[in-house]
Amino acid sequence: MIKKLYPFGKAKAFSVTYDDGVLQDVRFVELLNKYNLKGTFNLNSGLMENEFEWVHESGLVVKRLPKEKVLTLYNGHEIASHTLTHIYLEGKSEAEVVYELKEDKKNLETLFQREIKGFAAPFDYYSDLIEECVRKCGFEYARISEESLSFKPQTNYYRWKATVFHLDDSLTKLASDFISTEEELALFQIVGHSYDLDTENMWDKIENVFKEISSQDDILPMTTIGIIDYLKAMEKAEITHSHIVNHSKQTLWFSVNGAVCKINPESKIAIDE
Numbered sequence: 001m002i003k004k005l006y007p008f009g010k011a012k013a014f015s016v017t018y019d020d021g022v023l024q025d026v027r028f029v030e031l032l033n034k035y036n037l038k039g040t041f042n043l044n045s046g047l048m049e050n051e052f053e054w055v056h057e058s059g060l061v062v063k064r065l066p067k068e069k070v071l072t073l074y075n076g077h078e079i080a081s082h083t084l085t086h087i088y089l090e091g092k093s094e095a096e097v098v099y100e101l102k103e104d105k106k107n108l109e110t111l112f113q114r115e116i117k118g119f120a121a122p123f124d125y126y127s128d129l130i131e132e133c134v135r136k137c138g139f140e141y142a143r144i145s146e147e148s149l150s151f152k153p154q155t156n157y158y159r160w161k162a163t164v165f166h167l168d169d170s171l172t173k174l175a176s177d178f179i180s181t182e183e184e185l186a187l188f189q190i191v192g193h194s195y196d197l198d199t200e201n202m203w204d205k206i207e208n209v210f211k212e213i214s215s216q217d218d219i220l221p222m223t224t225i226g227i228i229d230y231l232k233a234m235e236k237a238e239i240t241h242s243h244i245v246n247h248s249k250q251t252l253w254f255s256v257n258g259a260v261c262k263i264n265p266e267s268k269i270a271i272d273e
């Protein structure tokens, strides 16, 4: 029996994707790092100057992180675009959407000196036009606001859904279901903004989830782009009863008749029947 695995022979992957680049990310990233977890942070490069701030309905003043802080804070995590100015994209022309995406991608690439491959839609709005612009601007995926509430990896990378929004009542239940699931390539991804952890007083709740997940041996912490790159490589694999061919440039991992099996890039293994 052949089962697809994540890198290093892990059966499952865990990830978080957090938006806006706010002050609470400092505490949030510390928490991720404490448990050796990985995150994707979706930033608006046009709102980083002068600690741009706004008042949340709870009264909390939400502050954005300035450039000099984001540079070191997110070391080891993925940076993705969340538009230049956190604009509401409904009704905007193609030129306006492209400008918001392209400028943000360019600024983030200059700031972080790495390629920015992901996009997360601001507010709860996404459309065919935005999808077209996301592709045109050279992004490899777009995360939308809708939850999947499932551990099945998404197949539409330009309408990527995280598993659950962190304020959803089912968060803790899903985390424990994930720990016991046997689903192939199971993925659990939490989406949110770290200021909610202050306003909803749920730092302990999220830390408990992180603690639980990180104590499991079969779960690999990954960024969104790490997962998507791996899933794309896995899609190209040729799997028959007698062999597996890895047609990608990444190492792929499988469980073959109960044994963990690693296949180098552009290589083939035979399977004993």
Ligand SMILES: [Zn+2]
Binding pocket: 019, 020, 082, 086, 122, 123
């Ligand atoms: Zn946002």
